[in-house]
Amino acid sequence: MYRLEAEERQEGNPRELRRRGLVPAVIYGHGLHRLIQVKRGELEKLLGRITRSSRITLALDGEEWETFIKEIQYDPLTDRVLHIDFYLPSAERQIKLEVPVLLRGEPEGRKFGGVLRRLRTKISVKGLPQQIPEKVEIDVSPLDVGDSIRVQDLQLEGVEILTPPEIPIAMVKVPRRVVAPVAAEAEEGTEAEAEEAAEEEETEEQS
Numbered sequence: 001m002y003r004l005e006a007e008e009r010q011e012g013n014p015r016e017l018r019r020r021g022l023v024p025a026v027i028y029g030h031g032l033h034r035l036i037q038v039k040r041g042e043l044e045k046l047l048g049r050i051t052r053s054s055r056i057t058l059a060l061d062g063e064e065w066e067t068f069i070k071e072i073q074y075d076p077l078t079d080r081v082l083h084i085d086f087y088l089p090s091a092e093r094q095i096k097l098e099v100p101v102l103l104r105g106e107p108e109g110r111k112f113g114g115v116l117r118r119l120r121t122k123i124s125v126k127g128l129p130q131q132i133p134e135k136v137e138i139d140v141s142p143l144d145v146g147d148s149i150r151v152q153d154l155q156l157e158g159v160e161i162l163t164p165p166e167i168p169i170a171m172v173k174v175p176r177r178v179v180a181p182v183a184a185e186a187e188e189g190t191e192a193e194a195e196e197a198a199e200e201e202e203t204e205e206q207s
Contacts, residue, residue: 003057004046009035014083023081027058027067029088036060036086043081047072053099054134058086066129068097089129096162097132098122101169105141109172114145120169123151127159143172 006025011017014024022037036058050056050069058067070087074080089095100122107116125132133156138149148171151163 001057002046002050002054003059004038004042006036006038006058006060008061009037011037018082023084025084025086027060027065027086027088029067030090032065032088034060038084040081043084047081051100051135053097053132055129055132056086066091068095068129068132091129094126094128095132096124096126098124099133099136101136101138103138103140103170105139107140107143107147107172109143109145109147112145113175114143114172115175116140116143116170117173118170120151120163120167123154123169124162125156125159126162131158133159138169140170140172143170145172145174147172 006027009017009024011020011022017024017037018040021040023040023043025036025038027034027036046056052069054068056067056069058065065086065088067086067088070085072081072085073083075082101120103116103118107114110116123136136154136156138154140149143149149169150165151161151167151169152165154161154169
């Protein structure tokens with residue numbers, strides 16, 4: 001579980017808050033709506049460790065809430081966080097979230113020239129807040145050339161997967177540089193067979 005300390009927002013000028021090393025924020029949902037501020041350094045450390053489906057314990061004035069990040073606004077020039085929204089869901093109601101998909105391992109097909117292609121980086125799920133996974137890890141080491149993993153192959157406990165089951169997540173493909181020579185050899189063979197057939201026809205006509 002991740003934890004972040006927050007303070008009640010006192011300064012009304014967001015620029016002044018940022019100048020003091022703070023990030024303006026808001027927490028809302030399930031009967032709660034409060035304007036808060038968090039320390040930029042602590043927030044940046046947190047963002048480097050979590051995913052968008054990670055649960056974050058937000059602590060404020062002796063109270064704690066289990067939240068998710070709803071939205072982050074970044075400066076287009078510096079890429080620094082300008083504002084962040086935390087969402088507090090009801091523990092008894094299901095929510096929908098996108099969960100990142102991570103691939104681990106080296107596919108068996110790589111030994112034969114196969115290339116691992118990532119086709120999906122996240123899936124959509126529905127479940128109670130405490131059951132939403134932080135990430136989905138897939139072991140791709142058994143994949144041979146031509147093999148693939150689809151959403152229907154995933155097994156997640158306690159949540160419903162909303163992404164269509166036929167959607168591919170990853171597959172091991174043969175690189176074009178391997179396929180091309182094979183195709184060229186096939187074309188050469190076809191031409192040679194055509195020339196041989198033509199020579200046979202010419203011989204029969206002469207006879």
